[in-house]
Amino acid sequence: MSDAATQGYYTAEEAEAVFQQANDAYGREDYATAQAHYEKLIAHGFGGPDVLYNLGTTHLARGDLGRAVLALEQAWKQGGRAADLEANLALARARQVDKVVGATADEAFLPRLAAATDGAAVAWVFFVAWLVGFALLLFRRVFPALRRTAVAVVAGLCLTAAVPAAMLLAAHIWVHQNVHEAVVLSPTLVARELPRSEGRSLFEVHAGLKVQLLEETGKYVRIRLPNGLEGWAERDGVAEI
Amino acid sequence: MRRTGSGRTALLAVLALLATAPAWAADIEFYQTVDRTEVGTDDTFKLTVVVVDAPSNAQVRLPESNDFEVLSSSRGSQRSISLSGGGPAVIQDITRHELIMRPLRAGKLTIPPSTLTAGGRTYRTDAVQLTAREGHAGGAPQAQQGGRPSLPDPFRNFRNMPDPFGDDDSDLNDDEPVIPRGDSDLFLRASLDRDDLYVGEQATLSLYIYSRVDLSSVDAVTMPKLEGFWTEEVESPTQLTGEQKVVDGIPYRAYLLRRRALFPVKSGTLLITPAEADITTGFLFAGHRVHRVSNGLKVKVRPLPSGAPPNMSNANVGSWRMSLDVSQTRVELGQPITVKVILEGQGNVKNVTPPKLTGPAALKIYEPTTTDRVTPNRNRIQGRRVVEYLVMPQRTGTFTLPELRFPYFDPSRRQYETARTDPVTITVEAGAGGVSSLPSAMTPSQVADAANEQKNVLTTGGLRPVRAQAHFVGPSQPVWMRPFFIAGVLAPLGLLAGVAFIGGMRGRLATRSEAGRGRQQAKAARKRLAEAEKLKAGADAGAFYVEVEKAMVGFLEAQLGFPVGGLTREALGEKLAAAGVDAERRARVLFVLEACDLGRYGGGVEPGERRKVLATAAAVMEGWAG
Numbered sequence: 001m002s003d004a005a006t007q008g009y010y011t012a013e014e015a016e017a018v019f020q021q022a023n024d025a026y027g028r029e030d031y032a033t034a035q036a037h038y039e040k041l042i043a044h045g046f047g048g049p050d051v052l053y054n055l056g057t058t059h060l061a062r063g064d065l066g067r068a069v070l071a072l073e074q075a076w077k078q079g080g081r082a083a084d085l086e087a088n089l090a091l092a093r094a095r096q097v098d099k100v101v102g103a104t105a106d107e108a109f110l111p112r113l114a115a116a117t118d119g120a121a122v123a124w125v126f127f128v129a130w131l132v133g134f135a136l137l138l139f140r141r142v143f144p145a146l147r148r149t150a151v152a153v154v155a156g157l158c159l160t161a162a163v164p165a166a167m168l169l170a171a172h173i174w175v176h177q178n179v180h181e182a183v184v185l186s187p188t189l190v191a192r193e194l195p196r197s198e199g200r201s202l203f204e205v206h207a208g209l210k211v212q213l214l215e216e217t218g219k220y221v222r223i224r225l226p227n228g229l230e231g232w233a234e235r236d237g238v239a240e241i
Numbered sequence: 242m243r244r245t246g247s248g249r250t251a252l253l254a255v256l257a258l259l260a261t262a263p264a265w266a267a268d269i270e271f272y273q274t275v276d277r278t279e280v281g282t283d284d285t286f287k288l289t290v291v292v293v294d295a296p297s298n299a300q301v302r303l304p305e306s307n308d309f310e311v312l313s314s315s316r317g318s319q320r321s322i323s324l325s326g327g328g329p330a331v332i333q334d335i336t337r338h339e340l341i342m343r344p345l346r347a348g349k350l351t352i353p354p355s356t357l358t359a360g361g362r363t364y365r366t367d368a369v370q371l372t373a374r375e376g377h378a379g380g381a382p383q384a385q386q387g388g389r390p391s392l393p394d395p396f397r398n399f400r401n402m403p404d405p406f407g408d409d410d411s412d413l414n415d416d417e418p419v420i421p422r423g424d425s426d427l428f429l430r431a432s433l434d435r436d437d438l439y440v441g442e443q444a445t446l447s448l449y450i451y452s453r454v455d456l457s458s459v460d461a462v463t464m465p466k467l468e469g470f471w472t473e474e475v476e477s478p479t480q481l482t483g484e485q486k487v488v489d490g491i492p493y494r495a496y497l498l499r500r501r502a503l504f505p506v507k508s509g510t511l512l513i514t515p516a517e518a519d520i521t522t523g524f525l526f527a528g529h530r531v532h533r534v535s536n537g538l539k540v541k542v543r544p545l546p547s548g549a550p551p552n553m554s555n556a557n558v559g560s561w562r563m564s565l566d567v568s569q570t571r572v573e574l575g576q577p578i579t580v581k582v583i584l585e586g587q588g589n590v591k592n593v594t595p596p597k598l599t600g601p602a603a604l605k606i607y608e609p610t611t612t613d614r615v616t617p618n619r620n621r622i623q624g625r626r627v628v629e630y631l632v633m634p635q636r637t638g639t640f641t642l643p644e645l646r647f648p649y650f651d652p653s654r655r656q657y658e659t660a661r662t663d664p665v666t667i668t669v670e671a672g673a674g675g676v677s678s679l680p681s682a683m684t685p686s687q688v689a690d691a692a693n694e695q696k697n698v699l700t701t702g703g704l705r706p707v708r709a710q711a712h713f714v715g716p717s718q719p720v721w722m723r724p725f726f727i728a729g730v731l732a733p734l735g736l737l738a739g740v741a742f743i744g745g746m747r748g749r750l751a752t753r754s755e756a757g758r759g760r761q762q763a764k765a766a767r768k769r770l771a772e773a774e775k776l777k778a779g780a781d782a783g784a785f786y787v788e789v790e791k792a793m794v795g796f797l798e799a800q801l802g803f804p805v806g807g808l809t810r811e812a813l814g815e816k817l818a819a820a821g822v823d824a825e826r827r828a829r830v831l832f833v834l835e836a837c838d839l840g841r842y843g844g845g846v847e848p849g850e851r852r853k854v855l856a857t858a859a860a861v862m863e864g865w866a867g
Contacts, residue, residue: 134733
């Protein structure tokens with residue numbers, strides 16, 4: 001690695017070299033070094049689903065369940081959906097201490113809808129359909145008279161397809177703006193009735209559990225479990241995905 | 242049970258003395274001495290009042306002064322028998338009163354004389370002068386006698402006795418007990434070898450009975466509450482063994498009741514409540530039971546210094562060595578390996594947790610069993626903790642058990658250390674294996690697993706590997722928040738709005754005045770006339786004249802501002818005249834319209850005729866005002 005690489009800037013080649021070093025360290029089961037390299041890449045702007053997946057896998061190998069789930073969920077959110085990611089995420093979830101009963105019954109529709117679809121893909125589908133539809137409408141006169149009807153039909157189809165895509169995109173935007181998901185990092189995190197240390201303890205959650213952040217006051221955040229359980233927990237104990 | 246005195250021996254001695262019919266000494270000797278002449282107000286000194294050959298009914302009055310306080314007093318008697326020549330034995334009774342005293346103020350102080358009343362006479366000792374200073378005066382006590390200097394000291398055998406704790410417990414720095422005022426003959430004393438230590442470091446608590454009377458039994462001992470400590474028993478004698486110990490010059494027998502190692506688990510000032518004991522003194526029916534409460538103790542516990550390795554437990558304090566004992570490094574599939582993680586050294590053996598053995602997925606590591614061996618030495622807890630793992634290879638190949646690290650704080654060096662083991666490489670080969678070679682310590686389920694695991698197990702479960710290639714992506718906003726996306730979505734709408742706006746503006750501008758509309762219509766009429774010119778050489782004369790007529794009518798409507806299509810020629814002429822059109826132009830208009838009527842119905846097929854009509858129509862339009 002060159003000096004530049006250690007001083008805050010990586011070229012693409014240097015980033016690739018750091019990535020390979022991290023993989024080599026992982027292969028030697030030197031997880032601490034591997035983790036440091038992956039984190040360095042992300043800090044220098046060379047992130048993405050692949051790096052996040054490897055980082056999450058390294059955390060999982062080290063037994064840091066909270067950070068493993070966090071990195072894997074971030075990889076998932078950035079579109080890195082693949083069989084290996086799903087497998088390791090499932091493995092991490094299987095190791096979690098907490099079992100949230102009734103998790104799916106009360107889960108809101110929009111977050112589930114957003115979770116089931118790729119926001120970026122939805123955005124692109126809408127964008128292309130929208131632009132093509134209008135472009136065909138505007139430039140219909142350019143086409144010969146005999147083809148103008150066909151052009152109009154195609155434009156109509158594009159704009160029709162843009163409508164559900166727009167609705168799905170709106171759902172993603174709403175979830176992005178209003179639903180803040182986080183992962184518990186602390187081995188044990190106490191959820192209290194009030195946002196202060198002497199508040200009555202309602203329940204405890206453990207590393208790796210995915211929760212929703214509702215509001216923040218001082219050093220406390222109000223968390224909601226997938227089954228609707230709510231409580232105030234220390235901000236440092238969770239990390240937003 | 243040991244006793245502090247021997248009454249039977251003394252009785253026999255008295256009987257023996259009576260049998261010899263000795264001669265009693267005649268003169269009474271009476272004097273007092275102090276062991277030092279300079280003393281501090283925080284020091285104690287000893288006043289000894291000696292009475293020799295006093296009658297049995299003699300009354301001794303010890304000195305009283307407001308300048309001193311008497312911390313304790315004791316009385317001892319001795320009878321000496323001197324045999325010289327062939328004469329009778331000379332018997333001397335010596336009674337010694339010892340007072341442990343402390344000056345209450347500094348200055349030149351005087352201890353008043355003691356008085357002895359016997360046989361109607363009163364004897365007095367000399368007063369004793371001494372100098373008292375503030376605080377500690379220092380210096381060893383020196384005998385200063387206020388009367389006859391040399392008499393046998395009945396307690397000399399107790400002086401300078403080897404401290405029973407001195408050899409065995411050289412590192413046990415018990416502080417000197419303080420004799421309680423009320424229970425000076427029998428008291429309970431708790432002591433610590435140190436009262437300033439780190440979290441997890443050992444302090445040793447000792448509980449003693451100090452007694453100057455005979456003990457019959459210790460019926461109950463209530464140990465102090467030791468909140469904030471992890472405790473380990475060091476010594477708990479089943480029989481009381483007394484040791485001579487001198488406290489403030491007074492000999493006692495000290496009996497160890499309990500000795501415990503304390504390991505503080507939190508920092509701060511921790512309190513140790515007093516211990517209590519029920520003790521029976523004396524013999525048989527003469528004995529009585531007393532209850533004694535010891536002193537309380539206070540321990541200052543420091544947190545471990547900063548710079549601790551991450552995730553290090555507070556219990557990892559002491560001096561430790563770690564080793565790995567692997568039963569075999571080359572095995573066949575199905576043969577288990579025993580791996581022992583051994584942590585040994587000085588510290589809280591039962592509370593330290595050796596690092597967990599990890600290994601590749603190909604080596605199945607079962608839950609371990611832990612055995613401890615605690616061997617206190619010189620009151621320090623030490624020993625070894627062995628965590629034994631059963632490792633069952635599941636695949637062939639060469640695998641490595643990684644190095645283990647055990648960070649700890651060494652209080653003697655005041656620094657963090659790390660005990661570590663080397664990585665161990667294990668080679669697993671395909672082979673027959675066999676459950677017959679399994680160790681006896683295995684559970685049935687482990688045996689069953691072993692039997693099933695003689696195959697090279699290739700499963701899909703476990704952690705998926707990391708990705709070998711990465712497509713790097715910098716931190717970015719979602720697609721829909723990027724500027725191009727917003728611009729792209731809004732652009733068609735803006736374009737539509739723009740077109741509509743421009744169209745509307747154009748229509749509005751066009752219809753803003755009749756003159757403008759007329760000009761537009763006239764322009765359209767001229768355009769139509771230009772279209773008709775294209776048809777003048779064509780075969781279809783009708784089409785030509787239709788175009789010319791439409792052009793003319795459109796032109797007239799544009800110029801006149803009203804429809805002219807349904808007007809007769811006369812009416813049109815009048816309208817034109819009313820509009821101020823001159824006669825020649827009116828005639829031309831009518832000529833063109835007449836020609837067009839004829840042409841539509843078959844006339845005017847000549848090209849020359851068409852050119853004339855076209856030229857006339859053009860002349861009408863060109864010369865028209867406006």
